[in-house]
Amino acid sequence: xxxxxxxxxxxxxxxxxxxxxxxxxxxxxxxxxxxxxxxxxxxxxxxxxxxxxxxxxxxxxxxxxxxxxxxxxxxxxxxxxxxxxxxxxxxxxxxxxxxxxxxxxxxxxxxxxxxxxxxxxxxxxxxxxxxxxxxxxxxxxxxxxxxxxxxxxxxxxxxxxxxxxxxxxxxxxxxxxxxxxxxxxxxxxxxxxxxxxxxxxxxxxxxxxxxxxxxxxxxx
Amino acid sequence: xxxxxxxxxxxxxxxxxxxxxxxxxxxxxxxxxxxxxxxxxxxxxxxxxxxxxxxxxxxxxxxxxxxxxxxxxxxxxxxxxxxxxxxxxxxxxxxxxxxxxxxxxxxxxxxxxxxxxxxxxxxxxxxxxxxxxxxxxxxxxxxxxxxxxxxxxxxxxxxxxxxxxxxxxxxxxxxxxxxxxxxxxxxxxxxxxxxxxxxxxxxxxxxxxxxxxxxxxxxxxxxxxxxxxxxxxxxxxxxxxxxxxxxxxxxxxxxxxxxxxxxxxxxxxxxxxxxxxxxxxxxxxxxxxxxxxxxxxxxxxxxxxxxxxxxxxxxxxxxxxxxxxxxxxxxxxxxxxxxxxxx
Numbered sequence: 001x002x003x004x005x006x007x008x009x010x011x012x013x014x015x016x017x018x019x020x021x022x023x024x025x026x027x028x029x030x031x032x033x034x035x036x037x038x039x040x041x042x043x044x045x046x047x048x049x050x051x052x053x054x055x056x057x058x059x060x061x062x063x064x065x066x067x068x069x070x071x072x073x074x075x076x077x078x079x080x081x082x083x084x085x086x087x088x089x090x091x092x093x094x095x096x097x098x099x100x101x102x103x104x105x106x107x108x109x110x111x112x113x114x115x116x117x118x119x120x121x122x123x124x125x126x127x128x129x130x131x132x133x134x135x136x137x138x139x140x141x142x143x144x145x146x147x148x149x150x151x152x153x154x155x156x157x158x159x160x161x162x163x164x165x166x167x168x169x170x171x172x173x174x175x176x177x178x179x180x181x182x183x184x185x186x187x188x189x190x191x192x193x194x195x196x197x198x199x200x201x202x203x204x205x206x207x208x209x210x211x212x213x214x215x216x217x218x219x220x
Numbered sequence: 221x222x223x224x225x226x227x228x229x230x231x232x233x234x235x236x237x238x239x240x241x242x243x244x245x246x247x248x249x250x251x252x253x254x255x256x257x258x259x260x261x262x263x264x265x266x267x268x269x270x271x272x273x274x275x276x277x278x279x280x281x282x283x284x285x286x287x288x289x290x291x292x293x294x295x296x297x298x299x300x301x302x303x304x305x306x307x308x309x310x311x312x313x314x315x316x317x318x319x320x321x322x323x324x325x326x327x328x329x330x331x332x333x334x335x336x337x338x339x340x341x342x343x344x345x346x347x348x349x350x351x352x353x354x355x356x357x358x359x360x361x362x363x364x365x366x367x368x369x370x371x372x373x374x375x376x377x378x379x380x381x382x383x384x385x386x387x388x389x390x391x392x393x394x395x396x397x398x399x400x401x402x403x404x405x406x407x408x409x410x411x412x413x414x415x416x417x418x419x420x421x422x423x424x425x426x427x428x429x430x431x432x433x434x435x436x437x438x439x440x441x442x443x444x445x446x447x448x449x450x451x452x453x454x455x456x457x458x459x460x461x462x463x464x465x466x467x468x469x470x471x472x473x474x475x476x477x478x479x480x481x482x483x484x485x486x487x488x489x490x491x492x493x494x495x496x497x498x499x500x501x502x503x504x505x506x507x508x509x510x511x512x513x514x515x516x517x518x519x520x521x522x523x524x525x526x527x528x529x530x531x532x533x534x535x536x537x538x539x540x541x542x543x544x545x546x547x548x549x550x551x552x553x554x555x556x557x558x559x560x561x562x563x
Contacts, residue, residue, distance in 0.1 A: 119310075122312050125312035125313075128304070128306040131298070143314070219359060
C-alpha cells in the first residue's frame with residue numbers, strides 16, 4: 001500500500017518545508033501588520049486613552065472587509081497587489097502576500113481581544129504615575145496581555161497552516177497541494193495518509209508549544 | 221497643598237446626564253491626612269480621580285502645590301502626575317512584574333537611570349516592610365502585601381501628595397489596621413499630604429486629622445475629625461459615627477426597664493466624653509457628692525488616634541432634686557449629656 005512513498009519522498013519533504021516556510025513567514029508579517037492595528041483598535045476605543053471614533057470606525061471596517069473574503073477568492077482577487085509586492089503571483093513566494101492579507105486582520109482582532117482583557121485599573125495606575133500612551137502600550141498592555149497574545153498567535157498560526165493548503169491554486173506548493181495532486185487526482189491513498197499525518201503532527205506540536213509558552217509567561 | 225474650587229463632574233450616560241460632583245470646594249493643608257467619607261455613588265471616587273486628571277472635570281479648578289492641574293495637558297500633565305502618588309482599592313499592580321518591577325515602574329516612566337532605580341526600589345521596599353518579597357509576583361502576595369507594594373510604587377517619585385482610593389476596602393480588619401499604620405507613619409516621617417476616600421468610619425478615626433462627608437457630589441459637613449465625631453450634624457454623618465460608636469440600650473435592659481416598678485426615680489442618660497474629660501473620675505464623684513446611684517448599662521470607650529473618647533449609657537437613680545443636682549454636676553465636668561426619653 002505504501003509503494004508510492006519511496007519515489008515521492010523527496011517531494012513530500014519539499015512540500016513539508018514549503019508549508020512550514022509559507023506559514024511562518026506569513027504569520028511573521030501578519031503579526032508585524034496586525035499587532036499595531038489591534039493596538040490602535042484598543043487605544044481608540046470609546047473611553048480609552050486615545051479615544052477616536054473616526055480612526056476606530058475606519059480601521060474596524062478595514063479589518064472586517066479583510067476578514068470577509070474566503071481565502072481562495074482573496075488569493076485570486078489581490079493578484080495585482082501580490083505582483084506589486086513580491087514581483088510574482090505564483091509559487092510559494094506568491095502565496096505569501098495573500099496569506100498575510102488574510103491573517104493580518106485576524107491578528108488585529110485577536111490582539112484587540114487580548115488587550116481588552118487587561119484590567120483598566122492597571123492602566124489607570126500607569127497613567128497616575130505619568131505614563132504616556134506609548135509607555136502604556138509597551139510597558140503595560142503588551143506585557144500584561146502576553147499569555148493571551150501567545151495563545152492567539154498559536155491559533156493564528158494553525159489557521160494559516162490550514163490556508164496554505166489552498167496555495168496550490170497559485171502553484172504555491174505545500175502539503176495541501178501535494179495531497180490534492182497525488183493523493184486525490186492520481187489516486188495515491190498512501191500520499192494522502194502521510195500528508196494528513198504530517199499536518200496533524202504539526203498542529204499538535206504548534207498547540208503544545210503555544211500552551212507551554214503561554215503558561216511560562218503567565219504570572220497570574 | 222490641594223485646593224479644589226467649584227469642581228463639577230458630569231457623566232454622559234445612555235440613561236442621561238449624571239452629576240457625580242456638584243460645585244464642590246475643598247482645601248487640604250500641607251501635611252494633613254484628610255479623609256473624605258461617603259456612601260457608594262456619593263462621588264468620592266470621581267473626586268479623587270479628578271485630582272490627578274484620571275477623570276477630566278466638567279468645570280472647576282484644582283490646584284496641587286500651587287500648580288493648576290486642570291490647566292495642564294500632555295507632557296506637563298504627565299510630569300505633574302509624577303508628584304501625585306495614588307493607591308487603589310484593588311491595588312492595580314502589574315501582574316507581569318515582580319514587587320521590585322512594580323515599584324521600579326514609575327521610575328522607568330520618569331527615565332531614572334538603572335542604578336538609581338535599584339537603590340531607590342530597595343529602600344522603598346524596606347520602608348513598606350517587603351524587602352524579602354522583592355522577587356515575588358503579585359499573585360504570590362497577600363492582599364496586604366500587594367497594597368504595600370502599591371504604596372511603595374506610589375512613593376517612588378517622591379510625591380508631595382498621596383491620593384488613596386478606598387485603600388483598605390478589599391482588606392480584612394487586621395490588615396486594614398497595619399496598612400493604616402503604615403500610611404500614618406509615612407504621613408509623619410515624610411510630611412506627605414494624604415487625601416483618602418473611604419466608606420468606613422473606622423479608617424477616618426484611625427488616621428485622619430480632618431474629615432469631609434460627601435453626599436450627592438457635595439460636601440455636607442467637614443472639620444477636624446474629633447469635632448465632627450463628637451457633634452455630627454447631618455444625618456449621614458451621624459450614621460457614619462454610629463458605625464464605630466454604636467451604643468444603644470441593649471434589648472434585655474430595655475425589657476427590664478419597661479417592667480420596673482420604681483420608674484419615677486430613674487432616668488436614662490447617654491454620656492459622651494472626650495480627651496481631658498475622659499481622664500477625670502466624673503461618675504464616682506457625682507455618686508459620692510449628690511446622693512444618687514448610677515448604673516452603667518452599655519458603653520464603648522475608644523481612642524480617636526491619641527484622644528480618648530467614649531460613650532456610656534447609664535441609669536441615674538434617685539429623687540428628682542438629687543438627679544437635677546447630679547445632672548448639673550456631670551455637665552460641669554465637661555461631659556456631653558443627652559437624656560434618653562423613650563426606652
